[in-house]
Amino acid sequence: MLLDRPESAPGVGVITLHRPEALNALNRELMTEVVDAATALDRDPGIGAIVITGSDRAFAAGADIKQMQPQTYPQTYVDDLFGDWDRLASLRTPLIAAVAGHALGGGCELAMLCDLLIAADTAVFGQPEIKLGVIPGIGGSQRLTRAIGKAKAMDLILTGRPMKVDEADRAGLVSRVVPAADLLEETLRIAATIAGYSHPVTAMAKEAVNRAFETTLAEGIRFERRVFHAVFATADQKEGMAAFTEKRRPDFTHS
Ligand code: HXC
Numbered sequence: 001m002l003l004d005r006p007e008s009a010p011g012v013g014v015i016t017l018h019r020p021e022a023l024n025a026l027n028r029e030l031m032t033e034v035v036d037a038a039t040a041l042d043r044d045p046g047i048g049a050i051v052i053t054g055s056d057r058a059f060a061a062g063a064d065i066k067q068m069q070p071q072t073y074p075q076t077y078v079d080d081l082f083g084d085w086d087r088l089a090s091l092r093t094p095l096i097a098a099v100a101g102h103a104l105g106g107g108c109e110l111a112m113l114c115d116l117l118i119a120a121d122t123a124v125f126g127q128p129e130i131k132l133g134v135i136p137g138i139g140g141s142q143r144l145t146r147a148i149g150k151a152k153a154m155d156l157i158l159t160g161r162p163m164k165v166d167e168a169d170r171a172g173l174v175s176r177v178v179p180a181a182d183l184l185e186e187t188l189r190i191a192a193t194i195a196g197y198s199h200p201v202t203a204m205a206k207e208a209v210n211r212a213f214e215t216t217l218a219e220g221i222r223f224e225r226r227v228f229h230a231v232f233a234t235a236d237q238k239e240g241m242a243a244f245t246e247k248r249r250p251d252f253t254h255s
Helices: 026-044 073-079 085-087 104-112 128-132 142-148 150-159 165-171 180-195 199-211 217-233 235-245
Strands: 002-004 012-018 049-053 058-060 095-099 102-104 118-121 124-126 177-178
Touching: 012 026, 026 049, 026 085, 049 180, 049 199, 058 095, 058 104, 058 150, 095 104, 095 165, 102 104, 102 199, 104 124, 104 150, 118 165, 124 165, 128 150, 128 199, 142 150, 142 165, 165 180, 199 217, 199 235, 217 235
Parallel strands: 012 049, 049 095, 058 102, 095 118, 102 124, 118 177
Antiparallel strands: 002 012
16 A cells, blocks of 8 residues: 655545555455555544545455455454444545546445545446355445445346446446546545645535435434534634635635
8 A cells, every 4th residue: 555645735645555466456454554544644634635546457356355265254253354444434534536447346345435436437346246156345235226226236236247437427436537547636636626625614514415325314404404503613614704705715724
């Protein structure tokens, strides 16, 4: 895994999956590194968006099959195999997946765990676990179904077929599709835009959207209203609205 804070994108931390010999297959070590790095970036007050990306060839070709093959049920249960990935979903900072090439199995699940998914025109998604005699284990059966509906989720999970980016875009899996050559630059631009807003308010906006997947419409709207009222307790609400009135750029202090 590589960690970077590019000067061209203030407030953005970039985590690059880097196991080129295995198409970024997600083994335990990589999971721990990525989750720890993302948690540290989340706690850094200077960071307002986190990008997770891979290589041109693969975002990640799934959980590491060779590492999983000898595992027994008691081991996977006691160790809560891949349970640590859940920690990413509870981070406050917006997470952005920048996906080129294969995003399969755990790779697709990691991308779906992020808040935005920017895809290169080379991206291929899929949940091929069924071909290995297993099922998705990092949220795929739930997040894919919520993202693209039962009909397509069943198709992908039961046949294991890959889905090219055009179909993924039509199905609503991805936020934007960009040319492969521009993937990182475009993603950094989007990430820097988000990081330039009030960090507490972007975190609240993210939490409100995510609540839509957890609750009823009435409860979700009540939650949104409470959080909406809460933003009036921030200095950034005063600043953002004052800047509009005074026809200048806001200077958010993330407070
Ligand atoms: C371990 C992997 C791997 C994986 C690729 N490699 N995917 N190693 N785990 N998931 C390794 C290959 O063994 C090979 O190493 C090297 O990466 C290059 O891969 P190739 O197969 O030679 O490349 P290519 O012919 O281009 O095919 C690319 C591919 C294919 C279509 C992506 O590698 C593939 O089908 N990979 C597996 C995809 C998959 O089934 N993912 C789901 C995993 S299960 P060597 O040393 O042999 O050259 C999963 C479960 C999640 O994710 C839930 C957990 C509970």
